[in-house]
Amino acid sequence: MTTTTTGSHGAARAGRWVGAVCLVILALVLGIGSIAAVFVRNQVLNTEKFVANAAPLADDPTIQAAISNRISNEILARVDLKSLATQATTWLTQQGAPPAIDALVQPAVSGVQSFVRSEVDKIVHSSQFQNVFDAALTTGHTAVVSVLTGSNVGPISTSGNTISIDLGQVLAQVKDRLVADGFSLASKIPSVSIEYTLFTSDKLPTIRSYVRILDDVATWLPWIALVAIVGAVLVAPNRRRGIILVGLVLGLGLLLIRGLVRILVENYMADLPPTIQSPQAVENALSIFLRNVRTAVTVFATLFLLAAVFALLAGPSRVATGIRRFINIILDGIGGALGRSGIPLGPVPATVAQYRRLAAPIAIVIAVVVLFFNPSVATIWWSVLWVLVGLAIIEIIARAAPEGRAAAVGSGSGGPGNGVATTQPAG
Numbered sequence: 001m002t003t004t005t006t007g008s009h010g011a012a013r014a015g016r017w018v019g020a021v022c023l024v025i026l027a028l029v030l031g032i033g034s035i036a037a038v039f040v041r042n043q044v045l046n047t048e049k050f051v052a053n054a055a056p057l058a059d060d061p062t063i064q065a066a067i068s069n070r071i072s073n074e075i076l077a078r079v080d081l082k083s084l085a086t087q088a089t090t091w092l093t094q095q096g097a098p099p100a101i102d103a104l105v106q107p108a109v110s111g112v113q114s115f116v117r118s119e120v121d122k123i124v125h126s127s128q129f130q131n132v133f134d135a136a137l138t139t140g141h142t143a144v145v146s147v148l149t150g151s152n153v154g155p156i157s158t159s160g161n162t163i164s165i166d167l168g169q170v171l172a173q174v175k176d177r178l179v180a181d182g183f184s185l186a187s188k189i190p191s192v193s194i195e196y197t198l199f200t201s202d203k204l205p206t207i208r209s210y211v212r213i214l215d216d217v218a219t220w221l222p223w224i225a226l227v228a229i230v231g232a233v234l235v236a237p238n239r240r241r242g243i244i245l246v247g248l249v250l251g252l253g254l255l256l257i258r259g260l261v262r263i264l265v266e267n268y269m270a271d272l273p274p275t276i277q278s279p280q281a282v283e284n285a286l287s288i289f290l291r292n293v294r295t296a297v298t299v300f301a302t303l304f305l306l307a308a309v310f311a312l313l314a315g316p317s318r319v320a321t322g323i324r325r326f327i328n329i330i331l332d333g334i335g336g337a338l339g340r341s342g343i344p345l346g347p348v349p350a351t352v353a354q355y356r357r358l359a360a361p362i363a364i365v366i367a368v369v370v371l372f373f374n375p376s377v378a379t380i381w382w383s384v385l386w387v388l389v390g391l392a393i394i395e396i397i398a399r400a401a402p403e404g405r406a407a408a409v410g411s412g413s414g415g416p417g418n419g420v421a422t423t424q425p426a427g
Contacts, residue, residue, distance in 0.1 A: 027225050
């Protein structure tokens with residue numbers, strides 16, 4: 001009977017672990033989909049966030065050079081400088097100028113071309129260009145949804161596998177500046193539409209389909225992923241090991257996905273058509289557009305891996321108990337020294353010792369709030385550092401009172417087999 005009961009218990013335990021693993025894998029898949037869906041909705045379908053995401057394009061030197069070259073070529077193509085210079089020298093020759101004046105045609109044309117390119121480059125590198133660029137993005141953002149569904153609205157347009165932006169507004173600014181600087185021929189430049197390719201991919205139609213699906217489920221998918229994560233921990237026979245499982249699988253899985261995305265981008269860059277004049281500008285544009293996705297993936301991966309590490313340190317392994325024992329000895333020593341120092345602490349140590357169990361939850365809540373408003377890997381590490389430092393200070397103050405050190409010993413805060421009970425309170 002005992003053997004049968006033990007076998008049933010073992011089978012049930014194994015079944016729960018299988019269920020936990022399945023839920024973790026489901027959570028990983030849903031988590032990846034959630035990041036993509038939220039990015040599409042918040043970064044693409046939200047005007048403020050979209051402009052903030054795309055605005056750095058105007059500050060990238062490679063992209064600035066590509067745009068400057070494109071606008072300069074458009075201006076020079078619209079104004080036939082050589083023909084105008086030839087007509088001018090012909091008229092001067094007819095008025096009695098020496099024939100040698102014809103030799104001045106090419107230097108004059110080159111000088112005007114250099115002047116035009118210099119003026120365009122000044123504008124592209126000015127704050128005025130950033131304002132025009134942001135205005136174009138803001139005005140055109142209402143067309144983003146249409147772009148993702150294959151229609152054309154505003155300055156942003158799509159044709160087959162290409163997404164472009166109309167730089168006509170920038171050309172108008174350059175034209176006005178050239179006229180103001182005395183280059184009256186620029187007034188003849190008509191108002192035209194200049195398409196600048198932002199993104200090209202044969203998979204764009206497929207991406208549009210996925211975007212529509214992801215946009216529909218963006219609200220609920222993160223919550224479903226969260227339920228799967230919590231379910232995996234609850235289904236696992238051992239909660240702490242469940243946290244370790246979730247942390248390692250999701251953390252390493254997200255880092256793997258980040259690496260795969262990088263490989264896909266590299267393959268895309270390797271297959272760019274020869275018509276692309278500045279592949280480096282395309283690569284920089286992709287890097288700027290995807291930076292928030294990379295940040296989100298890295299932040300979540302870091303959080304999950306940290307959860308796994310802390311769960312491991314809370315376990316009964318020899319390394320974990322040794323670390324906890326070492327920390328407790330140090331805290332006891334510093335706290336005891338503080339209590340014997342003669343500093344008039346009054347009832348502070350006793351009060352802190354009484355309420356110190358609230359310190360960790362409060363510190364974690366504060367760290368989560370800070371991370372919510374400034375999600376980055378640096379914020380995570382600084383938050384962990386300050387939480388640990390803050391908790392250490394609270395423990396030291398609490399252990400400055402004899403009852404605080406006794407409570408630390410009696411509570412078994414070091415975990416099973418940590419040896420804290422054998423450590424004599426300092427003083």
